[in-house]
Amino acid sequence: MPLQEQTSLWSDTTIKMLDEYSGTLQTGSVLRETELTSNVLLLAYGGEGELTMNGEVCHIGASFAGHVVKGTSLTLTARSDDIYYIVIMYKASSMEGASLVLPSYRKHPLRTSFVQNSVTQAEWIENAEKIVAKWRRGEGMERFHANALLQGMIYELIMDYERGQGGEASDMVDVVASYIAAHYRRNLELKELAALAGCSLRQLQRRFKQEKQLGLTEYVIQLRMESASRMLRHTDAPIGEIADRMGYRDMYYFSRAFKKYYGVPPLRYRLDAASKTDIDYAHSLQRNRTASSYESAQGSVICHMRGEYYVIGSPKRIAVLDVQYADHLLALGLSPAGSVGLGNAVLHFPQTIRAGLQNTELLGTYEYPDLLAVERLSPDLIICTEVHEPHYEQLSRIAPVLMFKRNENWQTILTLFGELTGKREEAKRIIADYHRRTTLLSEELAPVLAGKSVALIRPLDSLVRVHSASHRTGAVLYHDLGLPVPSFVADTSDTAYHISVDRLPAVHASHYFLLSHELMQEGISATEQRVWGMLDTVERQHIHSVDAATWIGCYGPTGINGIVDQIAQALLA
Structure with a gap:
């Protein structure tokens, strides 16, 4: 998503107050709302109690502010002393002509119900009462001011909420999932996970299954099997060592569990994966029409953004207009005849590959290649990206040109460079x-x-x-x-x-x-x-x-x- 579009998502969002009411809950009394028809800002102070939202219970202190999203059912219960509360209903929408899409990161605050305990009682209640008073006057400018104050209050509440995330108040599923991801290699007690989440085991299991579509035990097994699969495919570690790393003390039990999950035992999986790697990669290259290769009667053909290049022989003098391509060639034991560099006033090559480019001519920068220097170089082949599209015709008059997307997967490009230079096995290694x-x-x-x-x-x-x-x-x-x-x-x-x-x-x-x-x-x-x-x-x-x-x-x-x-x-x- 473009930067301007993303940054406008908040600036184009407006808050409109819909209604309000307030009251006092005596000890033992209950305030109940079923399936709210709008978002709600709930502020209260006085005694302690419980706030239940969609069945989830939250203990509330002497003062709190809550943000409750549309469709939520809530119950506020006064357990000790009376609780004074204010309810403000609002909706968030986009200004006329603006996108209705809210920022897309996980748990966006305007889509999230949350509670902030121990808020500054006097300040928050005073502001809420001012909003309510202006709203009740029913005058145009007063209601305009009420909306402005409400928007400021929601901003402050969101900032406090986001600053508090990641600590003890983090969502129980996030906390438990992170803990499992770090400790799935050892035996995990379900009671231990419930204690970590600060809730009952039954409550945790229900919430976890709801968010992850997997039970706790299934989630642990999935992480173990995915990790074992990766080690089998990419390392030569013995099966017994992998079993031990995954928390299985019995290699045979691990093998049975792995076969149940993937359908084949670990050793067969490793052998099959090794034989499938080249085939799968060839198929993925074929599907990528702008960065792929195939065999023809004339030999290898490399497909790029501007057509096809027949590899008649390995080019000796290659000019690259992106530093990453110089890196690819050096990794294969070759050096480009010319390459663009980094910098503005003073041009240079990156420290990591500088030593290998001592005899390489500098051809300007990625954004501003020196086309006269490219022409003087007299290369056999020029490799560039889509950024150099405006220069394509001029470059083509100097030498054949391969053009790839700059963000193409480096492993795909390295494989194609291996085809181009006769270094296939080196690229695979x-x-x-x-x-x-x-x-x-x-x-x-x-x-x-x-x-x-x-x-x-x-x-x-x-x-x-x-x-x-x-x-x-x-x-x-x-x-x-x-x-x-x-x-x-x-x-x-x-x-x-x-x-x-x-x-x-x-x-x-x-x-x-x-x-x-x-x-x-x-x-x-x-x-x-x-x-x-x-x-x-x-x-x-x-x-x-x-x-x-x-x-x-x-x-x-x-x-x-x-x-x-x-x-x-x-x-x-």
Whole structure:
């Protein structure tokens, strides 16, 4: 989703008050609402009691504020002393002509029922009473002011709520799922999980099944089997060692459990997976029409965004207009004749691959390639991305051109480079080594990150980009290494979600990998300084500043393995 569209989702949202009422609950009395027809802001103070929403019971203190979404059934019970309450009904909608879609991250606050205990009684109640008083006057400007005050109150409540997420008040399913993900390799007692969630076992089982579509035991088995499957496919660890890692002391019991889950015993699964790898990869290449290859009577043919390239012989002088392609060639033991570099005033190659490019001509930058330098180079082949579409005709007059999407999977590109240069086996080995390494590191990191999450963030001019698993660097963290995703972005299908710096605490990650442009800008930007200041002292110990240019731009085997190195160093320190 484009940045402008994402940032407008909040600014185009308006709050409209619908109605209100208030009263006093005497001890033992009950306020009951069934299937609310609008969102509700509920504020109360006085005695202690219980607030039940859709069957879930929450103990409330002497004062609290609650946000209750449309369709919820609630019951407020006064247990000791009287409770004075105010109910304000409202709806959230978009301004005329604006998108009706709310921001898509998980548990969006305007779609979530939650309670904030121990709110500042005087301030909140005073503001609520002012809203009610203005609303009851029924005058245009007074009701306009009531809506403005209500919007401010909802903002404050949301900010308090998001700052409080990730601590003791976190959703029980998130807490338990995170704990299981870190400890599924050992025997877990269901009573232990219920105690962790702070509820009864029956309540936990019902909520967990509702959210995960799996029971607790089934969820543990799924994590064990998926991890075992990955080790069988990408490592040569003995079956007994894998069984032990997954928490099975008896290898034969593990084999029976694995066969029940996958339909074949572990050894057969490993053998079948090895034979299917090349076939599956060939099929995936065939389905990708803009980055694939096939065999013809004339030899290998590489499909790219602008057509097909017949590999008659391995090109000797290759010019690459993206640093990641230089990385691919170096990984295969080759060096490009020319490559674009990094930087603005002073151009250079990334530190990770600089030594291998000593005899490589500099061809400008990715955004601004030096076409005259490319022409002087007299290459046999030019490899570029869709960004260089405006230069395609001019480049084609110099040499044959291969054009790929810049965000194409690096393993796909490496495989095609292997076809192009006669280094097929080397490409396969590099990919297999990567999978083996990340599989083993994933096992090592899992217990270290028990109950924690890892965020990938990038400060922009005035916002912060929070990357998801759909982003190609995010995929290294969340897919290849299996690091826990913050619930804030867990369900988004976009590559990133954009938020203001003030709302950064809502991400609630234990570790932040901050993509910094400090090296490119020769200093930290004002937004990046605000990011550091926004996270509290405890969280600041877990901010890992990394170079955005290498983490985002140098997307080849060396660069990716360098990212994995930095992740391991940061999280295992």
